Amino acid sequence: MRLLETQRLKKYFGDTHAVDEVDFSVTQGEVLALIGANGAGKTTLVNVVSGLLPPDGGKIHFQGIDVTHQSIHQRIEAGIARSFQLVNLFDQLTCLDNIALPIFSREKKTRRLMALADKDRAVREEAMEVLQQFGLAPKAAMVAGGLAQGERKLLDVAVAYALRPRLLFLDEPTSGVSTREKAPIMDIITSIVRSGKITAVVIEHDMDVVFTYSDRIVVMHEGKILADGSPDEIRRNEQVTTTLLGTTVAP
Amino acid sequence: MTRNLRYLIPIALLLVILPYALPPYQTILFSYGLIFAIAALGFNLLLGYTGLLSFGHSAYFGVGAYAPAFLVKYFGAGSMELFLLAGIFFTAVVSAVFGFICVRYTRIFFAILALALSQVLWSLALKLFWLTNGTDGLRVPTPTLLGGLASDVLGSAETKLDFLSHRYYYYVLAVFFLCVAVMWVIVNSPFGKALQAIRDNETRAEFVGVQVRRYRWIAFLVSGVFTGLAGSLWVVLNGLVTPDILYWTFSGEIVFLTVLGGFRTFAGPILGAVVFNFLKAYAVGFTVYWQFLLGAVLVVIVLSMPTGILGTANTIWLRLRRAA
């Protein structure tokens, strides 16, 4: 089943066609890798689909419903969530509160002015559970601004995950961390995503990571989709290898 | 919370016995401090918790002060509870409208827009003589408290000074405790967490489903109502309201005392309000150039202790403990 589908989606910045009439789709249950060189339009595509940027043309359907002109809030309610390439956290709040907030939001409890957040045991327990899953439980009481880079990347994903979305966009979840840390982080993320039956779109640069963890790969180049297929198909695709992978993957 | 009670109970007790320990003038001065503390609590919901600096909070304090004055002028009302209700109602209306406009912006534009709107009210209060008596202002006589239930043992022998330094002090103190409790719950509620999330990272807050503009608007509304409530308490203490209280430099004083105490903590603005009030009262008594003193203090604070009295005390305390 198609969870998300875009039709001729466009986003231009002046003369730059960051997303150029893209037909992109995500199938229920898969972990899809979105790859391409810097400036290929991956992040812009995610920004438009998640509602951060308005499109210049085209349509976005989520679960069969046209969400092209919906607000960020409506898209989140529909089940689209995202993380950020440059970590976006609530730096002065504790890790626990960083996770509790999306849970409150999901349960429509953020409108409560006259109830103590810490007294909501159900939310606290769920937040602790999420932290546990991401291996961040020992840091629960620490402010997010005080975490190490790798932990911050994980927490950023955890904040989006705590919304329990149907579709989760992860924008370079391992960027800015050392090569040694990459695999453990991806292990944690993919196991959570798969066990939670969440459909995920991962933007990634590291080809080892891409081929190891994804079911399907979409390659973008200069605002267009260059190739779309299973990891094996992409590995054999000469066009992709020459434009993109030539230098990063050993023959 | 239990850890906090260790400090809270002695402080509360001290406040309760205060009128018996201090001369009436000092007690009244303390009432002013508590009232400004309520205003600052409201103001800091925006600055400290939502990340919005309003340079127009004199508007809400002023509306809160003028509302009882109008009740007296047009209806001859004399009930404190009615005063407070009117103050809350009118500041809620005004801050809902002004807030709706202001929250479209952040940072400097928010500050200037809030300021411009407050100046509209000031100029109207100044010029609409038939309504406000212009610079002569409106008088507010001593009201009945709790519908006469809280009358004094002195009966008719009670002077204005007795009233203000005793019964009214306790009335203000009770409202103050209530406001502190309510605000404490608000900043620790899921809503309060959402505001802090907006302060820390607006974009991400939007992406966890917080409707940033709407939440800012509600915060603005709550903030305005707290400040307005303080204005209603103040006008009885002061006995007179003039357009000065709506002028933007008074907004500046609210900003000042909040930063003085420390806007990153819950209690900072309260401490700042009380300290500022004493500082100002003594500076005014000590020299005609009190603005110079206050200005110099502000410059020093901004340059050398941006976390305010409470923040700096905290840092020093931590350092001492680490050294020991």
Place this chain on the structure above:
Amino acid sequence: MTAFVQCLGFTLSSADILTAQILNSLFYASILFLIASGLTLVYGVMRIVNLAHGNLFALGAYVTGWALGHAVGWVSGPLLFALLLAGAIAVAAVGAVLEPTLLRPLYKRAEEYQLLITFGLLLVLEDMMHWLWGPHPLTSGALPDLVGSATIFGATYPNYNILVIAVGFAAAVGLWAFVYKTRFGVILRATSQNMRMASALGVNVKRVYVQAFTIGCFMAGLGGAVIMPISGAVLGMGIEALILAFVVVVVGGLGSLEGALIGAIIVGLVRTLGIMCFPEIELAVLYLIAAVVLLVRPEGLFGRA
């Protein structure tokens, strides 16, 4: 409303009243431009809203008033006009000291702190003037008396006011030429557009900032100097002027010089009309205009987004 229409009709029907009112508007506009151009220049280059700017304007008035008061009697005639510059230069000198000492440490901090420190400065300056020159206004009518008045379209109008209009106009042209036609202007604009880039290209940003702030203070001081012979130097004039200058720059666009000029003319017109036809709500109307412009066009009528 009918009263307003009648008042407007009355003004338009008579050539001498109309002339006088238009000149009045231009006079206001000229003073407002002098204040607002400095405020907007400083914001444009340094991204600082200087709440003490109005008090620097007042300082210009006080220095000029003090200088004129001492000079009348033994300096005569046109030389007195040179004293107007003294006020402006004194304020510029104060600005050259203030920027490196008070503002420079704050550029890396949140802009709330910048607003706060200039608010502190406002309080300090207000009382300094009080201390130096006392609680009573300084007045000197020597200059307007010296130049008399002229009759234009049947309206008798003081020549000094016309001179002020000319000064405002000259300042606008001069500032425009300075910013758009000189080498320093290029550096200034580059710094305002991208401070880091300018710095990387070898611009001494520290020097540009102190220069920009000094020029801004000079304009404010000049505004204070030229209005002093008419309205005197009074405590509180700076705080009032600041708010009007805010209205001007908000209407025209914060950071835009052209905007400051257009904004000053609009505010000058509305004030003149307001004083004649709707005195009760004149100020309220001005602030509302500012609020509405902020609402529908936050970058101002002429600002860059």
